[in-house]
Amino acid sequence: MASRPKTTRSSTRTKAATQAADPPAPTRTTRAVSKTTASSSTAASSKKTIARKPLVNRNNSPEIKPSSRNAAPKLAAVTNTASSIELPPDTDKEPIKAFLRIRPCLDDAEATYEPYLEPLTDSSVRMTDPSSSSAHSRMSTISPSSIYTFSHVFPPDTTQSEFFSKTTLPLVRDVLEGRNGLLFAYGVTNSGKTHTIQGGSEAGSAGIMPRTLDVIFNSIEGLHGDPKYRPVRLQGIELAAESNEPTTIRLPSKNSSPALADVLEDDLSSASTFGTDTDPTVLKLDRNYEYTIWLSYAEVYNEKVYDLFGALEAGASSAVQTPSGIPRSTSNFLNMPVPSNKAPPPLLTRKALTVKPSPASDADGDAASAGKYIAGLRQVQVRSAAEAKGLLRVGQLHRRVFGTLANSQSSRSHALVTIKVLRVHRGERNDPACIQTARLTVVDLAGSERTKHTHASGERLREAGNINKSLMVLGQCMETLRANQHALARSLQQGVKAGTQFDTRDVKRGLALVPFRHSKLTEVLMDYFVGDGRAVMIVNVNPYDTGFDENVHVMKFAALAREVCTNPAAAVSRIPPSPTKLKANGIRPSSSHRRKVTISLGGPGKKASEAHLEVLEEDEELDDGEETSVEDDEPINPLVNALFDEVEELRMQLYDAHLRCALIEAETREEVMVEMEERMRSMEDMFTRRLMRVMEHNEEKLDAKLDMIQRSRVLSKVAVPRSEGGYSDSIADSVESDAIGQLRMSDVGEGEYDEAESSVAGRDGDYESNDSDAYVHSTSDARSRTPSPLAGKGKAAPKRQSTIRPNAKLSNAVVSDQETETETEDEIETASPDDNDDEDVETDGILDEPTESESASDSEESIEDWTESEASETTPARAKGKGKAPAKLVVAPSKPLVMAQAKRTQGQVQQGRKPTGKASKTVAELEQELDELSLGDEIDPEDSTVIIPNKKAREKAMGPGMEYVPGKGEVDPGKKKKR
Ligand SMILES: Nc1ncnc2c1ncn2[C@@H]1O[C@H](COP(=O)(O)OP(=O)(O)OP(=O)(O)O)[C@@H](O)[C@H]1O
The missing domain is CATH 1.20.5 (Single alpha-helices involved in coiled-coils or other helix-helix interfaces)
Structure with missing residues (x-):
């Protein structure tokens, strides 16, 4: 037995006797020490190479069947991803598993969105751009619809318990059996990462982390070991008694109020999760082993690593640090009095931790696979699930108080919880070389920030930039790892085909440098990619979110991750140099940063009050004296x-x-x-x-x-004597014709007024002549006259023919109103169909041949009288008074009428009844005046109304041998029945 070493490597040596019980037998013995015992001879003989063999329960996952274990890894998760290199069978490799979890719809607002993710099978989904028809998507380079495949797709109604057993339970078994594991949740903000990792406070809603702790402590019940040795760095151990680090942390006391811890109590119990829910699962373990469980909680924020279990000082002056490092109530910020709004915000200082390369001795001299560790990160022993959960809640509070999990509950930092399991055989508990160390790291990544949508600025923008940078670097690392693995596989294939012997070291030398060092996150996690262990990626997607483009990137990232194999030959990746090199080159990544933090007290959404704090984040100390790996000396x-x-x-x-x-x-x-x-x-x-x-x-x-x-x-009061032969005849004719016109136009309505107006206007004018030209002009113009604006809407506004009688003899003729009316009525009656043997409507009065005497009469008077009678007759009352049914409007053929009128006028002219030039002029003026009054409306020829000549008149007008043909749509007046 070695004398108590200060620091030694843990052994993962396998007991042949115990492993026989676990099918497929070979256990990982990664950091196996050369020291062997009788029972460990098997492990010792298979030390280095066997150490990287697939682990005992690689078939823990339901997806990995024993038959497929030797098959080439499944590549190309996305249908539109082309690469598919057939890797040679290599049991050391296993692709990263990617599980998709679709978040359910939470409220009505989200329900208005059509989910753009549709599960097709248990392992594939289709993603369709909801705005594929919009202009925006035409500008986008992203394909509007793609199918993505995953190890498994979990629909929105998946329970936390089901999700845990399918994704995480195999990793829990691994870690209890001495193998490393990594699980990280990736997704955009609000996609459900924290819910998946931590869960809610309701029954059955506990997430992966508390369930993992439950299962571990359920399984090791009665197998707790003595914490004589404690873990250090990534995979080393040391004697606990010789360590300066506390093995436990006292949880904040609730009695020391008022304190931040009290006012944040609501958050601890609800939002910060780890509720009362427990997972009853028990894994069957080898009971010859003893276990000790160690917990660490780190966060990567703004490209710096902080310890969430660290001793935090409430201001430099009040900081009291115990020799053991355990924070006292006065120094623990959680017991700090609630800062009032009036007082200046208290200053909280915390120091960033350095990420250092593990010494080669921690990896059996293989520096390349040694990975990096967070120097100074506390690893605290926990003895029960409740204690572990309590501790994690403190870590959550730290995140809240330091603003990285501020009021919005949105994670601004990557949270890494690492559970280390130290296992040793009961018979060798005092031999540090026999202690196996395995770790399971669960990472709740900060949401890939959609700065475009959130319009972040200032501090938030800086955070977002760093979050995105670290995720981008993670993607770059995956990309490079995949390329390197493919290149190596190609070389191996070519070598096998050619049957030549070649040194793989030559190939490895040509492989690309994996840029782990460019982000703290990848630096910390690099061991899982270049060393041993299994990696599981959980992809969280909120399909009701508007961030389709961001989710496409998440999907592509998952597809890429599925093509990366973990547990490869360690030499595939070459470890970039440590930050010490940066310092040597005079490059300092950043300086100390001071910022203000505001915390809502009383729980999120309640906003009872606020506490203001000031946070000073100090840079990590760079220690050149640390043991570094050989690879670390490589130039940047x-x-x-x-x-x-x-x-x-x-x-x-x-x-x-x-x-x-x-x-x-x-x-x-x-x-x-x-x-x-x-x-x-x-x-x-x-x-x-x-x-x-x-x-x-x-x-x-x-x-x-x-x-x-x-x-x-x-x-109209001017009377026209009847007895004066032709003169009174003329008036009678005029009245008669007008009466007929009135009958015909009785439904014309207001159009009549135009006619009346026209006539009256003619009366006003100085009408002295019977000029036939003027007559024709007047007639034709009348048809084209604009309808009166007084005409009823939707009704044709017809114009009646201004049948000015040039032969009217009116000189000195004065007729009383009464007489005129009587005459008019008489004439109308005369013109009534009953009295007319002609079936056509009579308009004889209009076209009667004037007598010689009439032609010699004063035309002006004639006009006046005619107009008067027309005006009288055009009143609806008169027509009505006669008991006549309203006559239908008949639009007479304009052309024949004009011809008839022209002919008649010609006859008149021939008979020497020409209107005087003065009369002609007056009519024109009248017309003009009416035109002006008509507001220049459009003229519709169909609106014109003409008095229909009767048969006799037509015959006269057209002359012998001519036949009247009505125009299209016109009523043949010849066929007109009596009315
Ligand atoms: N499977 C689920 N069932 C019910 N509620 C869920 C589920 N997943 C997420 N939620 C709820 O959705 C909200 C957002 O989830 P969560 O905080 O886990 O997102 P996130 O991805 O961690 O966000 P961020 O990156 O900003 O921290 C929370 O209110 C959470 O309770």
Whole structure:
């Protein structure tokens, strides 16, 4: 037995007798010491190489079947990933497992989103861009729909217990049997990583971490060992009595109130999880072994590593540190009085820890696989699951108080909980060389920050930059590892094919440098990728989130991870040099950083009050005197470093550009809105003005019309003597024709007023002549006259023919109103269908041949009389008074009418009844006046109404041999029945 060494390597030597019980027998003996015992001769003989063989229960996972263990690792998780190199059978390798967990819909707001993730099978999902039809997606380079495969897909209704047993339980078994394991949760913010790792406080909602602790302590019940030795570094052990480090940490006392711990109690019990839920699972273990469990809790924040179990000082002056390092109540910030709002915020100082390369002695002289450890990280022994959970809750509080798990509950740091299991055979408990060390690290990665969506700035932006950088480096490491493994496999294949012997060291020398060193996260985890152990990746996705693009990156990352094999030959990866080299080169990564933290007291969402703290984060101490590995002396590749910095710089620039774009877009939208509003306003003003003008114009017009009607009534008092032969005949004719017109137009409504107006206007004019031209002009124009604005809506506004009778003899003829009306009525009656043997509507009065005497009469008077009678007759009351049914509007064929009128006029001219030039002029003026009044509306020829000539008139107008043919859609007046 070796005399009590201060520090020694742990042994993972396997007992042949015990391993026989565990199928497939060969146990990992990674750090096996050369010292052998009788029972360990088997292990000793298989020391180095066997140490890297697959572990006892590689088939723990339901996915790995014994038959497939020797098969080439399954590659290409994503359907659109091309690479598929057939690796030669290598039982040392196993690809990282990737499990997808789909978060359920939590509230109504999320339910409005259509989930963009659809599980296809137990191991595949389809992801479809919800905005694939939008313009945005056309600009995006991301494929709108892809299928991704995983080791297993867990739908939203998966219980915590089920998820734990399928993903983590095999790792728990491994660690209890002496093998390392890594589990990390990856996903965007709010995707459920923390819920998966820690869980909730409700029954059955405990996450992976508390369940792991439960299962470990359930399984080692009665197998607790003596903590004579304690773990150090990554895989070393040392005598506990000789250590300066405390083996336990006293939990904050609840009695020492008021303290931060008290006011954060709500958080401890609810949000910080580890509720009362316990997992009853018990693993069957070799009962010849004794176990001690050690816990450490670190966080990587802003590219610095902090110990969440560390002694924290509430201000430099009040810091009291016990010799043992256990924080006293006065020095423990959790027992610090709640800072009031008025007082200056207390200063909390914490020191970043250094990540150092493990000495080669910790890995049997193999520095390459020794990995790196966090120097100064406390590893605390825990004896029960409850104690472990309590300790983790303190760690959670530390994260909260230091602002890395601030009020939003969003993790701003990567949290690493490492459970170390020291196992030793009962018969060799005093032999440190026989102690096996295995560790399981559970990492709750900070959410890959969507700076584009969250519009982070200042401190948040810096955090986001560092989070993204570390995740990016993790991806780069995976990428390089995969490339190296493929390159190695290709070389091996070629060598096998060629049947030549070649030195794999030559190939390894040409492999790319894995950039673990460029992020603290990868530095700390590198041992799992280059050394021994199994790695499991949990991909959390919230399919109701708007961050489709970010989730695509997460999926691609998972696909990449599945192509990386862990537990490869350690020499595949070459370890980058340690930070000490950076110091030697004069490069300091960063300096101390001071920032303010505000904590909501009373639990999240309650916001009872706030506490303000100031946090000073000091840089890690760089110790050149530490034992370093051989690989650490390799020169830094400045190019890789510069490239990483540049990538990060570009990423920030891209973010800035996105931000600028968003601002410009918002400003432009604002400007456009203002301009549109202005335009709409000006348009509204313009239309209002126009409307007012039209209304004024209409009013004027109405006034004018009323005026005309009034005047026409005054003039209608002028009587025309009946006895004066042709003269009175002319009036009678005029009235008759008008009455017929009235009958025909009785449904015209207001259109009549136009006609009346026209007639009255004609009366006003100085009409002295019977000029046939003027007559024709008047007739044809009447058809094209604009309908009156008084016409009913939706109704054709017809124009009646201004049948000015040029042959009216009106000189000195004065007829009383009464007489005129009587005459008119008589004439209408005369013109009624009953009295007319012609079936057509009579308009004889219009087209009657004037007599000689009539032609010689004063045309002006004739017009006045005719107009008067027309105006009288056009009133609906009159027509109604006759008891006539309203006549239908009949649009007479305009062309034949014009011809008839023209002919008639010609006849009139021939008979010397030409209107005087003065009369012609007056009519034109009248027309013009009416046109002006008509507001320039569009003229619809169909709206014109003409008086239909009767058969006799038509015959006269057309002449012998001519036949009247009605136009299309016109009513043949010849067929018109009596009404
Ligand atoms: N499987 C689940 N069942 C029920 N609730 C869940 C589930 N997964 C997540 N949640 C809830 O979703 C919310 C966000 O989850 P969580 O805090 O775990 O996200 P996260 O990925 O850790 O976010 P961050 O990276 O910001 O810390 C929490 O309220 C959590 O309770």
